[in-house]
Amino acid sequence: MGIKASTVLIFLLLFHDFLCISAKGGKHSFVKEAKKSGKWTKLKYDYIIVGGGTAGCSLAATLSQNMSVLLLERGGSPFGNENITQIQNFHTNLLDYESPHSPTQEVIFEDGVISARARVLGGATCLNAGFYTRASPSEVRAMGLEAPLVEQSYRWVESMVAHRPLPNEWQVSVAKGLTEAGVSPYNGFTYDHIPGTKLGGTLFNSTGHRSTAADILVQSANPRKLKVLLYATVQRLLFATEGKTRPKANGVVFSNRDGSKHRVLLKEGNSEVIISAGALGSPQLLMLSGIGPAEELKSMGIRVIMDHPAVGKGMADNPLNSVFVPTAIPISMSLIQVVGITKYGTYIEASSGFGPTDTKLVKNEGIILEKVNGPRSRGYLRLNSTNAEDNPVVRFNYFEHPVDLQRCVEGIKTVQKVIMSQSMKKFIYPNMNLTQIMRSSFQQRVNLIPRKTEDCESIEQYCKDTVTSIWHYHGGCQVGSVIDGDYRLIGADGVRIIDGSTFNFSPGTNPQATVMMLGRYMGVKILTERLDSLAKVNLQHPT
Template sequence: MRSRYIDEALRQEFRKVKMKVGFDGGSSVYEFRRNESVDAGQYNFLKDATSAPALSHFDYIIIGGGTAGCALAATLSQNATVLVLERGGSPYDNPAATDIGNFANTLLNITDPSSWSQLFISEDGVFNTRARVLGGGTVLNAGFYSRAEDEFVAEAGWERDEVEAAYEWVERKVAFEPPVERWQTAFRNGLLEAGVVPYNGFTYEHIYGTKVGGTIFDRAGHRHTAADLLEYANPNTIVVYLHASVRKVLFITTKGNSSPKAYGVIFQDANGVFHTAELASQGAGSEVILSAGAIASPQLLMLSGVGPAAHLAAHGVSPIILDHPMVGQGMGDNPMNPVFIPSPKPVEVSLVQVVGIPKFASYIEGGSGLSLSISLTRTFFDGVLNLLNKLKFPSQSISNLLKSLDLGLNVTTQAGVIVQKVSGPLSRGHLELRNTNPDDNPSVTFNYYQDPEDLNNCVKGLSAIISVIDSKGYSSYKYTGVNGRELLNLILALPINLRPRHITSTFDLKQYCMDTTMTIYHYHGGCQVGKVVDNDYKVLGIDALRVIDASTFLKSPGTNPQATIMMLGRYMGQKILREREAFRR
C-alpha cells in the first residue's frame, strides 16, 4: 500500500510534467508568464466606483474582491454577469509594494486612510489588520501556500476530487516552490533535530512532520495574489468597482414567501455618492454573495438588519429583517507567540517557507532578514495611538505604550524569528457593532487562551521552538552561549500588544503565552456553517444570499488558510453555476 507522501510526490511530479509539456488545464499562457507581473491593463473591467451608474443589474453581486471573492467572481463570470464591489484599491497601482522586500512596509502602513492595511485592535488588546485592497489578505500576508488537512475537507462535506481540481486551478496562477536558502535550511534542520519528523520535502499537502510549503512569491520575489485569478474571468461579463463601500444589503418579502429575499445592495463611492445594484432576476440563479471577510461579512449582515435583534435595535439599525442571534458569534483567531533570534551573521530575506506540523496542536513557522526601521515602527505606533484615542481606551494603556516606545525599536536584517501558532483554538469570542459606519471596525473579542487546552498547546509549541534554537542544526544563526529560553525575554521588552506584563521570579511559559499573544492574521468565524449559513453557504432564513469566505469556518484550515479560501471561491463558484444551469433547463 502506498503512503500519502508517495502519492503526493507522484502528484507533484505529474504537475511538473504538465508544466513542461505545456498542458495546464485551461490556461495556455500560464507557464510562459509565471515569473511575470500581471499586466493590469488587460483588466479593462476594473473601474473606480465613481464611474458606476445610479442603478445597475447583474446576475451575481459579490461584496468583497478578496481572497475568496476574486476566485468566485472569475468562476461565475464564465456563465453569468457578475459585479464585484471592493472597498479598497488595486494592488496593480503599486506593484513594488507587494514585493517580498516590502512585506513589512505594506503590512504596517496603517496611517494613510487609503492604504491597503487597516488596523484594528481587538478587545483582548492585540493589534491586528484588515485588508482593503483587491486581492484581500493575499496582498498583505507572508505568502505561505498550503492546503487544508484531509479532516477539514471531510468535515466540510466537500467533494474531494472537486477540491483537488479547484486547488490546482488556483495553483496554476499563484503558487510556486520557494528557493530554500541557508536560514530556512538551518530552521528545517533544527525542527528535525527537535523531533518534528519525518521530513516531507516540498509539498502543498498538510502532513505531520517538517515540510517546505508553497509560496505566492515567484523566484524574483514578486507577489501573486488572488487578484491574479481574475485573469480567468470573462472580461465581457464582469465588472469590478474599486473604492466601493457597501452600506447595506437590500431585502424584499414577496407574497406567499415568509423568508426575506436579498435583491440588491447600496454602495458609496469615494466622492460620497450612493449607487444601487440589483439582481437581474428575482428567480433562482441570481444572488447576493458576501465575501467581505471574517470581520466585514458579519458586520454587514448586522448593518443590513440580519443579526441579534436586541443588539441591532440598540444601535438603531432599522428595519430588522431577521433576528439571527448567531451572527457575529464563534469568532476565533489563532494566537501566535514569537521568539526573536539575533544572528551573528547576515541572513537572507525569507518569509514562511518551512513549517513544522507536530502531533500536538501547534504549528511552527519562521522567517528571516525582515527590516523594520525606527521611522516605520514609530509610524505604526502613531497609528495605534490615534486609534486608541478614537476608541477611548484607558489613558494608562496609552501612557504605558508611549513609555515603551522609548525602547530602541529596530529589527535588523541580521536576525530570524520563529513563531508558534495554536491550531484550531477552542477559545471563542464574538463580534458586535460599535457604530453603524461599515468603514469603521466593529468590536471584536477573541478570548485568546481562555481554554486551558490552547494554553497547553502554546507551551508545547514554545518548548519545541526552544529546542530548535538550541539544536546543532540552527547553531550558526545564534550567538554562542545564548540559549532559546533566554531569547524569549527579548519579546517581553517590546510593545507587541496592549496586554499587561506579569514579571515573576519564576519564569512561567503559560504566563509568557498570555503576555506575548499576537495574531497570525488567521481570524475566522462570525457566519459559521450550521449556525448562520447552511452547508451550501446560504444564509439560514434568507433567500438569494450566501456568505463565502473565512467567516464561515469553524476553524482555520491547515497551517495557513489562504489556499483553501481561494479554493473555496472556485469550488463554490462551480457549484453555483451548476445550480444555475439546472434552474434554466
C-alpha cells in the same frame, strides 16, 4: 444534471483563457473606480459579490464564465503597487495605516492584540506572508466538501498564484532544527498537509514578486461578464419583505470615496448577493443589513430584518507567539516557507530579515513563530457603529480554554529545542543562552496587553503576554448555524456567504489556499446548479 448543461460548463471552464483575452497584458478593462462606474450601476446582475478578496476573486472569475457578475471592493488596486508586489516592502505595506485609502486598515481587538484588515483588490493575499499550503483531508471532510472538486479547485488556484520557494540558509536550518526537535519526518516540498516538517508553497516567485488573488481575475475572468468597482464600500444589503414569508435580497447600497451612496440591483429569478467580506466584514455587513441578534441591532437603531442570534458569535483566532533570535551572522530576507506540523496541535514557522515591530530591515535577526491549531477559546463580534468603514468590536478570548494554553506551552518548548539544535548553532551568539533569548523576546512590545511582569517567569505567562494574530481569525457566519451546507443564509433567500467567516476552524497551517479554493469550488457548484436549472427550463419550454 442534464448532458447539455454539463457539456456547456466543461466547455466554458476549459476555454476560459480564450474568453479573457482582452483582460490580459495589464488591460484590466473590467476594473473601474466606483465614482467612474457610470452605467455599470444602472445594470442588473446575476450575482453581486461583496468583497474582492481571497475568496471573492476566484469566485468572481469562475461565475463570470457564464453569468453577469458585479464585484464590489472597498479598497483600491494592487497592480503597480510595489509595496504590495515586492517582498522587501512586506513590513512597509503591512504597517501602512496612515492613508484612509491604503491597502491596510489597523484593527485592535478587545483582547489588546493589534492586527490588520485588507482593503484592496486581492484582500489578505496582498498583505500576508505568502505561505501556500492546503487543508488536511480530514479538514476537507469536516467542511463537507467533495474531494475530487476540491483537488481540481486547488490545482486551478495553484496554476496562477503558487510557487515553489528557494529557501535561504535560515529556513533550511529551521527545517533541520525542527526534525532534530522531533517534528519529523521531513516531507520535502509539498502543498499537502502532512504531519512532520515540510517546505510549502509561496505567493512570492524566485525574484520576490508577489502573486495575489487579484491575478486570478486577470488570468481567468471573462471581462465581457465581469465588472469590478473599486473604492465601493457596501453599507447594507437590500431585502424585499412585503408579501414574502422569507426576506429576499434584491441588491445592495454602496458608498464611494466622496461619500455618495448608490444602489445596484440583482436580476429577477435565482440571482444572489454573495458576501465575501472576510471573517470581520461578513458578519458586520449582515448586522448592518438587519440580520443578526435582534436586541443588538435594535440598540444600534438598525431595523431588524431577521433575528439571527448566531451572527457574529463563535469567533476564533489561532493565537500566535514568536521568539526573536538575534543572529551572529547576517541572514537574508525570507517569509514563511517551512512549517513544522506537530502531533500536539501547534504549527511552527519562521521568517528572517525583518524587524518585529518596525519597517526597517534587520539583517541579524530571525523569528520563529508558534501558533495553536483549532483553538477552543471563542469570542464574538458586534457593531461599533452603523458605518461599514468602521471596524467592528471583536474579542477572541485568547487562551481562555486551558487546552489552548497547554498547546502553546508545548509549542514554545519545541521552539526552544529548535533554537538550541545543532543545525541552528551557527546562528546563535556564543555568549547568549536560551534564557537571554526568551527574556529579550518577552520584552518586545508586540501587543497592548498590560504586562504582569517585565520578565518571563513561565512559558504560560509568555504565551498570555506575547500573544498576537497572524490573520487566521474565522467564524461569525459558520456553516450549520448561520449558513447551510450550500453556503446559503439560513432563513432568507438570495444570499450566500463564501469566505473564512464560514469556517468552524482555520484549515491547514495557513488558510489562504483553502479560501481561494473555496471561491473556485463554490463558483463551479453554483454554475453547475444554475446551468442544471436552465437545462430543466429548456426541456420544459423548448424553443
